[in-house]
Amino acid sequence: MKEHKVHTGWRNRLHEIIYEADTPAGKFFDIALFVLIIVSVILVMLESVDEIDAKYHRVLLALEWVVTIFFTFEYIARVISIKKPFKYIFSFYGIIDFVSTIPLYLSYILAGSQVLLAVRAFRLLRVFRILKLVKFLGEASQLKHALKASRAKIAVFIYVVLILSVIMGTIMYMIESDEAGFTSIPRSIYWTIVTLTTVGYGDIAPQTNLGQLIATIIMILGYGIIAVPTGIVTVEFSKHGKKKKSSDAMTVVHTNTQSCPSCSKEGHRDNAKHCYNCGEPL
Structure with missing residues (x-):
């Protein structure tokens, strides 16, 4: 014993x-x-x-x-x-x-x-x-909830962007020549995505006037497309933040870094005697 x-x-x-x-x-x-x-x-x-x-x-x-x-x-x-x-x-x-x-x-x-x-x-x-820095973990959790809440909207957005890339890539393949680098539809789609995301490696560039006009439109669209997911997540983040502030105003909970000796979970309340996850004594 x-x-x-x-x-x-x-x-x-x-x-x-x-x-x-x-x-x-x-x-x-x-x-x-x-x-x-x-x-x-x-x-x-x-x-x-x-x-x-x-x-x-x-x-x-x-x-x-x-x-x-x-x-x-x-x-x-x-x-x-x-x-x-x-x-x-x-x-x-x-x-x-x-x-x-x-x-x-x-x-x-x-x-x-x-x-x-x-x-x-x-x-x-x-x-x-x-x-x-426990409060930063709370902010990270808030961001995770915002991303989870907006995943359906972001999925639809990405789907639309992919369709747009395929269509524009195919059009560029028909307009431009092989000498300009548009040797296939997949390669043209690659150029469209690179241009749409405003990365622009420069390894492929349109040579015709019509191709350059389409490229200009795609680049302008790129700036707007980058802002869309950010706006979606920001709105959800703001909503979750307001809910959290409302909840915190009603209940103030102080947590510490104490780790459960049984399941190693952290984030227990200062006055907690048992683990919130497994129920074992702390």
């Missing part, structure tokens, strides 16, 4: 350090982790530069192994310090942590897989928790 309590206490302490950002030890761990993630991403970038890699390959590889070993122990610690490890393993952060840990090991089996280490940049999302 005593051994069980010691084991439980050890796991709770480890969980507090790794998952909590409110304690000094937890904050120190998160900041150290944050710095290592940035260093790791920089190492991957430097390794992709041939001149630097040729001169400092061994140094970069050694540093990358140091970071990888740290992340490996961190991942194992995250798994063993939680009561329901599969909740973490198959969560968003759990998958990101695993994928960002294994590439260097896989590089000995699959050549070039170490470039996947850049996935570690996703781990920088933890800055919201480390710096207690």
Whole structure:
């Protein structure tokens, strides 16, 4: 019984350090982790530069192994310090942590897989928790709801744009010659989409007066088309924002960065005694 309590206490302490950002030890761990993630991403970038890699390959590889070993122990610690490890393993952060840990090991089996280490940049999302920027998470959630509410309108809009691209691309294929770059209908549709989005690579350009007139119309349409999805999302975002303000005016809820030791869910109320997700004691 005593051994069980010691084991439980050890796991709770480890969980507090790794998952909590409110304690000094937890904050120190998160900041150290944050710095290592940035260093790791920089190492991957430097390794992709041939001149630097040729001169400092061994140094970069050694540093990358140091970071990888740290992340490996961190991942194992995250798994063993939680009561329901599969909740973490198959969560968003759990998958990101695993994928960002294994590439260097896989590089000995699959050549070039170490470039996947850049996935570690996703781990920088933890800055919201480390710096207690909870309100920004709320804004991100608000944007997600706005995009979800406007998905039908955006889908119809994209459908119309695709039809317009096919029609205009086909017309340009009929008007312009192969010398101008319009060698096929798919290639002409590619030019239409590039022009419509105002990117304009310049690899294909109309030569006839009629073709240039149509290109001008498409470019002008492009400016209006870019503004449409933005307007749709903005309206939904505004609607959701008004609802949120109305709801917040009635109920003020303070949340913290406390993580559930059972399912690792965050965002609990300050006075919460049980997890809102699994019901386990906090």
